[in-house]
Amino acid sequence: xxxxxxxxxxxxxxxxxxxxxxxxxxxxxxxxxxxxxxxxxxxxxxxxxxxxxxxxxxxxxxxxxxxxxxxxxxxxxxxxxxxxxxxxxxxxxxxxxxxxxxxxxxxxxxxxxxxxxxxxxxxxxxxxxxxxxxxxxxxxxxxxxxxxxxxxxxxxxxxxxxxxxxxxxxxxxxxxxxxxxxxxxxxxxxxxxxxxxxxxxxxxxxxx
Amino acid sequence: xxxxxxxxxxxxxxxxxxxxxxxxxxxxxxxxxxxxxxxxxxxxxxxxxxxxxxxxxxxxxxxxxxxxxxxxxxxxxxxxxxxxxxxxxxxxxxxxxxxxxxxxxxxxxxxxxxxxxxxxxxxxxxxxxxxxxxxxxxxxxxxxxxxxxxxxxxxxxxxxxxxxxxxxxxxxxxxxxxxxxxxxxxxxxxxxxxxxxxxxxxxxxxxxxxxxxxxx
Numbered sequence: 001x002x003x004x005x006x007x008x009x010x011x012x013x014x015x016x017x018x019x020x021x022x023x024x025x026x027x028x029x030x031x032x033x034x035x036x037x038x039x040x041x042x043x044x045x046x047x048x049x050x051x052x053x054x055x056x057x058x059x060x061x062x063x064x065x066x067x068x069x070x071x072x073x074x075x076x077x078x079x080x081x082x083x084x085x086x087x088x089x090x091x092x093x094x095x096x097x098x099x100x101x102x103x104x105x106x107x108x109x110x111x112x113x114x115x116x117x118x119x120x121x122x123x124x125x126x127x128x129x130x131x132x133x134x135x136x137x138x139x140x141x142x143x144x145x146x147x148x149x150x151x152x153x154x155x156x157x158x159x160x161x162x163x164x165x166x167x168x169x170x171x172x173x174x175x176x177x178x179x180x181x182x183x184x185x186x187x188x189x190x191x192x193x194x195x196x197x198x199x200x201x202x203x204x205x206x207x208x
Numbered sequence: 209x210x211x212x213x214x215x216x217x218x219x220x221x222x223x224x225x226x227x228x229x230x231x232x233x234x235x236x237x238x239x240x241x242x243x244x245x246x247x248x249x250x251x252x253x254x255x256x257x258x259x260x261x262x263x264x265x266x267x268x269x270x271x272x273x274x275x276x277x278x279x280x281x282x283x284x285x286x287x288x289x290x291x292x293x294x295x296x297x298x299x300x301x302x303x304x305x306x307x308x309x310x311x312x313x314x315x316x317x318x319x320x321x322x323x324x325x326x327x328x329x330x331x332x333x334x335x336x337x338x339x340x341x342x343x344x345x346x347x348x349x350x351x352x353x354x355x356x357x358x359x360x361x362x363x364x365x366x367x368x369x370x371x372x373x374x375x376x377x378x379x380x381x382x383x384x385x386x387x388x389x390x391x392x393x394x395x396x397x398x399x400x401x402x403x404x405x406x407x408x409x410x411x412x413x414x415x416x417x418x419x420x421x422x423x424x
Binding site for chain 2: 019020021022023025026083084085086087089090091094123125126128129130133134136137177178179180183184185186187188190191192194195198
C-alpha cells in the first residue's frame with residue numbers, strides 16, 4: 001500500500017509530466033486559456049492514462065519484453081519484440097481513445113458533451129505516450145503499480161494545466177511587455193511554477 | 209507535371225528557410241515542445257535529437273505526400289501514426305547501434321518523437337495537400353528549425369550549467385571557487401525549469417526583433 005501511495009505522490013509532484021519532463025506541452029499551451037476547459041481536458045487525460053498505462057503494461061509484460069512470450073511455449077523464450085513497443089503503444093492508445101469516445105458517447109452523453117472534443121486530441125498527447133514509455137523504462141513490478149503511476153501522472157498533469165489556466169486568466173489583466181505577451185510569458189510562468197514544484201522533491205510517505 | 213520547376217527554386221528554398229524565422233515551429237507555431245526541452249541539458253543529445261526529428265519529419269512528410277491520394281480521409285490519423293512510428297523505430301534502432309551512449313541519455317524521448325506535434329502538424333497542414341518534393345523540403349526545414357531552438361537552449365544550459373560545451377571545458381578549472389577562484393556554475397540551469405524560462409526569453413528576443421509576430 002505504502003508503495004502505491006509513494007508512486008502516486010511522486011508522479012504527481014516530483015516527476016510531474018509537465019514540470020519535470022515537459023510532456024503534453026502542446027495541448028497544455030493551447031487549451032490553458034480558461035479554467036473550465038483546462039479542467040475538462042485534465043479529467044480526460046486522467047481517464048485515458050488510467051486505462052492505457054495498465055493495458056500497455058500487460059502488453060509489454062506478456063507480449064513485447066524479452067522472454068515475454070515464454071508462456072506461449074518454451075521455444076519462444078528468446079524472442080524480444082521490444083523494438084515494436086513504440087508502434088504497439090501508439091496503436092493501443094489510439095484504439096483505446098477511439099473506443100472510449102464511443103462508449104462515453106453511448107452511455108453518458110452529458111460527460112461526452114464535456115469531454116468529447118478533447119478525446120481525439122489526447123491520442124496524440126505526448127503525456128499519454130510518455131507515461132506508457134516511462135512505465136516500460138521504469139519496469140514497475142505489478143499492474144497495480146503501473147495503474148497508480150498512470151493515475152498519478154494524469155493527476156499531476158491536470159494540476160499543472162488547471163494551475164496555469166488560472167494564472168493566465170488573471171494575467172489577462174496585467175501589463176505584460178508586448179513581445180512577451182501570450183506564449184513568452186506563459187513559458188516563464190510555467191518555469192516559475194516548475195521551480196515551486198521542485199520544493200516537493202524528496203518527498204516519501206512512510207506508513208507505520 | 210505541366211510546369212517544370214528547378215529542384216531548388218526560390219519557392220522551395222523559402223519552404224526551407226521560413227521555419228528558421230517567421231514560421232519557426234516552436235517559437236511561432238507552438239508545436240512540438242513536448243519532447244523538446246527535456247533533452248537540452250547538454251549540447252550533444254540536443255543535436256542528436258534535432259537531427260532525429262528532422263529526419264523523421266522530412267521523410268514522414270514525403271511518404272504521406274506520396275500516399276496522399278490513396279489514404280481514406282477518415283482513417284488518415286492512424287495511417288500517419290503508423291508511418292511516423294515506423295520511421296521512429298528505425299531512428300531508434302540506428303541510434304542504439306551507432307551512438308549508444310546518447311541513445312541512453314535520450315531514453316524515452318526518442319519514442320516520443322511519434323507524438324511530437326510538429327510531425328503531425330506538418331503532415332496535416334502541408335504534406336496532405338502538396339507534392340512529395342516540397343513536402344520533403346518543408347519537413348526538413350521544420351525539423352531543422354526545431355533543432356535550432358533545441359541547440360540554442362542546450363548551448364546556454366550547458367555553458368552556464370556545467371561550464372562546458374560538447375563536454376569540453378570552456379570555463380577554466382582554476383576559476384572555480386573550489387580551486388580558489390570566483391566562479392560557480394549556475395545550478396539552476398541543469399534543472400528542468402531553466403529550459404522553460406530560457407525558451408520564454410528566446411521567444412521574447414525573437415518577437416522583439418520580428419515585430420510582425422507580436423500577439424495582441
